[in-house]
Amino acid sequence: MGLWKSPAREFRQDVTLDGVLHGKVVIVTGGGAGIGEATALFFSEQGAKVAVLDRNGDSARRTAERCQGLALQADMRDRTSLAAAVERTLSHYGRIDVLVNNAGIYPRQAFVDITEEQWDEMHDVNLKGTFRMCQLVAPHMIRQRAGKIINISSVTFFLGVRLLSHYVAAKGGVIGLTRVLAKELGEFNIHVNCITPGAIQTESEKFFVTEEQARAFVESQSLKRRLQPLDIARVCAFLASSWSDGMTGQTVNVDGGWVLY
Ligand SMILES: NC(=O)c1ccc[n+]([C@@H]2O[C@H](COP(=O)([O-])OP(=O)(O)OC[C@H]3O[C@@H](n4cnc5c(N)ncnc54)[C@H](O)[C@@H]3O)[C@@H](O)[C@H]2O)c1
Structure with a gap:
């Protein structure tokens, strides 16, 4: 049998x-630490020009x-500072091709003890912050007739996790927002997808995940290793690239095979 020639050869060069x-x-x-930091570094290794946004200026500068x-x-709670950051990116680089909405907080609290302020802060950062950034960046992507938005949600939306009712509700909102934006922005060739990370071994995780819990995470997963920030960064890169041009409105679960759906 002869070699499989064109279009396979062209296809291979293409990809x-x-x-x-x-x-x-x-x-x-949230590029100053954890998943955001790994994503910024990985994108840069892949030749992208990266703007690292974080509320912690030192962390942003380090990355x-x-x-x-x-x-x-x-x-993420302050629209004025976000608008200035978007303008600064445009004046520095001239365009915005990809937005990774990763910044987030996840303090735990029993449902009966959550105050109005705690609920509001969780939503202000994790959900409304995502809304703000999408709304600030979308007009530029619409003008370009191209763009990729990747929102970071969480596997906890599928699992339902004790002490995280405010977090899970906000992350569910991120999935909903992703779906509607995909419908509204698709005609402008803007792709909006979402990732639900599982238990990712970040620095901040050390403060609230015990070794026993970490072992339980691995036990629950199909893959028997701790997931790393790079595991999420790589999927972000796929969703930011032309390799995923046929996808929008999707939720990609990257949890080592914990929740299967
Ligand atoms: N680590 C996990 O296991 C895990 C699992 C599922 C989902 N996630 C999600 O992934 C994202 C990143 O998580 P991580 O573990 O890397 O967190 P992290 O705490 O390691 O890093 C978060 C970064 O976001 C920044 N940030 C926080 N609030 C901000 C705000 N209001 N404005 C601007 N920047 C802000 C922090 O300064 C920090 O640099 C979050 O949205 C989180 O909910 C994480």
């Missing part, structure tokens, strides 16, 4: 991994230095 993100301008929120990117100090 070479190197360079799929080359020159793309990416904003990563930005490592990826020769732009540091943006802004708070």
